[in-house]
Amino acid sequence: MYTYLLLCILLITTGAYFGGKARAKTIAEASGGMRTLHSLPSHYGMLTALSYAIPALLVFALWRIFEGTIVTSLVTKSLPIELQQLSPNRLSLVLNEVRNIVFSGFASHNADPAIQAAADLYLSTMNWLKNAVAVSTLLGGLIPGAIAYRSIRKELRARNLVEGIGKVILIGCSAVAIFTTLGIVFSVLFESLRFFHAIPFFDFLFGLQWSPQTAMRVDQAGSSGAFGAVPVFAGTILIALIAMLVAIPVGLLAAIYLSEYAGSRMRTWAKPMLEILAGIPTVVYGFFAALTVAPLIRDIGQAIGLQVASESALAAGLVMGIMIIPFVSSLSDDVIHAVPQAMRDGSFALGATRFETIRLVIIPAALPGIVGSILLAVSRAIGETMIVVMAAGLSADLTFNPLKAVTTVTVQIVTLLVGDQEFDSPKTLAAFALGLLLFVFTLFLNFIALRVVRKYREQYE
Known part of the structure; x- marks a missing residue:
């Protein structure tokens, strides 16, 4: 109807x-x-x-x-x-x-x-x-x-009235986006405060044990729970770091090649081929990591005498890095390609080689866009869930060994909210505390990236 x-x-x-x-x-x-x-x-x-x-x-x-x-x-x-x-x-x-x-x-x-x-x-x-x-x-x-x-x-004055109505509609749409963001932030903050009433904030922030299993009733036997978030964030940072070590060099070099060295025919088919990686569902990457990459890493490790877990941070990080290559390469290529040709011609006229022009002129000019693409890739890596579930496991161990199984914040959030749980128990509310801490962490990354870009832009200009 x-x-x-x-x-x-x-x-x-x-x-x-x-x-x-x-x-x-x-x-x-x-x-x-x-x-x-x-x-x-x-x-x-x-x-x-x-x-x-x-x-x-x-x-x-x-x-x-x-x-x-x-x-x-x-x-x-x-x-x-x-x-x-x-x-x-x-x-x-x-x-x-x-x-x-x-x-x-x-x-x-x-x-x-x-x-x-x-x-x-x-x-x-x-x-x-x-x-x-x-x-x-x-x-x-x-x-x-x-x-x-x-x-x-x-x-x-119909035109003035129509433009005024359009302006009000645009402001309303912007307000919806802003208030939606504020609603999300305050809802997560409110539930996190409820969690911190039950679990001390510093125990959560600096605790080294993560075992959120708790008894649902007073008369029920069960664990009292341990809510130290350090192992969860250590796994998140480890997997994201491995992914960025793959995505940033490969994506940035691919962008430089496509923009500065490749011919028009090569660019026409190579860039869409790279961008296809962004359209593959993450569950497919998860199957690839669990069925191909993880066993391959385990076999190679055993061949050289290393103890490699069947689910490892290295397998998840490598596949995640492949997945986010288009976020770096495509955006960086667009930014580098947008640098005015006059800057290249001026550098060549002063006797600089192509490599020197790229390193000293083009990359500094395109740095804000490159940093933005890298920041988007980092956010994508931190927020990925499916690949980690299928290739890295659910073990919240405090380790920086990429050959062991780890878990991430997003995986734990999904795990805590799945199933028939009491919504006011510390186990369920811990998901909101993890979400709040992840929000603050990504906000801090954004702040650092903006400061770096602003400082470098001032030096360049």
């Missing part, structure tokens, strides 16, 4: 646009030509279309946001008194049973008649409200649209 409703809004908006545009042309013809209009006819049409579309979409959006709350509230009031007086958790279970009957059509033979009646009321109420909202949405923009249509005249 909602799809058809949006299509109707689109059709009416299109009609309003052409209607407003035609009215503007008619007024212009009656006034002596297009030069008498303040704005173009398309601006008048756009103003009429926006005057209809914005109120209609606002009504539709508000309904979609509050639909569940409104219907649930109406159905709850219709339940028998004994069901309304249940605790919030029990009442939530009753309402879930009502929704299951409504949306799946499944009802047990011994279902409570009151719940079945509530399900019938839920369905009829939802259908009635949907029809009412559909009519309100389609008619909600007619009055503003009609006012905008009737107000079209040659003196109307």
Whole structure:
């Protein structure tokens, strides 16, 4: 139903646009030509279309946001008194049973008649409200649209109004992105503070043992848990470091070759071939690391007398480095290629060789973009999960030996939140603490990169 409703809004908006545009042309013809209009006819049409579309979409959006709350509230009031007086958790279970009957059509033979009646009321109420909202949405923009249509005249500053509305929409979109980011940060911070009420902050930050298994009930036997984050972050840094030792040299050298040495034909097919690596799903890289790279490293290590685990940081880091090569090579190539040709010609005119020109002129000029590509690759390496799960394991050992099994922050977050867990237990809340610490760590990396770029740019300029 909602799809058809949006299509109707689109059709009416299109009609309003052409209607407003035609009215503007008619007024212009009656006034002596297009030069008498303040704005173009398309601006008048756009103003009429926006005057209809914005109120209609606002009504539709508000309904979609509050639909569940409104219907649930109406159905709850219709339940028998004994069901309304249940605790919030029990009442939530009753309402879930009502929704299951409504949306799946499944009802047990011994279902409570009151719940079945509530399900019938839920369905009829939802259908009635949907029809009412559909009519309100389609008619909600007619009055503003009609006012905008009737107000079209040659003196109307339609272009200014349309640009103003567009500016407000752009600001709104920016605000959504900003408030979404703030919401994520504050939600993670709030849950992390709950975790730090149970586990001391310094024990978490500097602890050397990570074993988040805890007893879920007081009468249940289980571990008391150890929440030292150092082994987890050590594994994250180790795998990311191995990946960057592969991706940065290979990606940067590939970018320099494609931009400065390769011919147009070589560049045409080589760059897309490199970028194909970025489109391969990470689970495929994980299979490749677990089934090919890890056994190969283990066999080579045994051949030369080294003890190599079946799941190792080296295998995960190497495959992850291959995966993020396009992030470095493609972006760096675009940045290097964008350096003005005049700078190259000036360097050659002063007698510099091609290598000297690349090292002393092109790389410093393209450094901000190169650092940005490297920073993006580092963030990608830190946030990778699937390859680590399949090739590095889940062992949170404090080691910097790349031949042993380690784990990362993102893997532990997934592990802690998978399964039937109590959401207020330290084990589950530890995932938010890890996320907050990872956020601060990446923010610190961004700060360092910006300072380096700014300092080097000042020296270069």
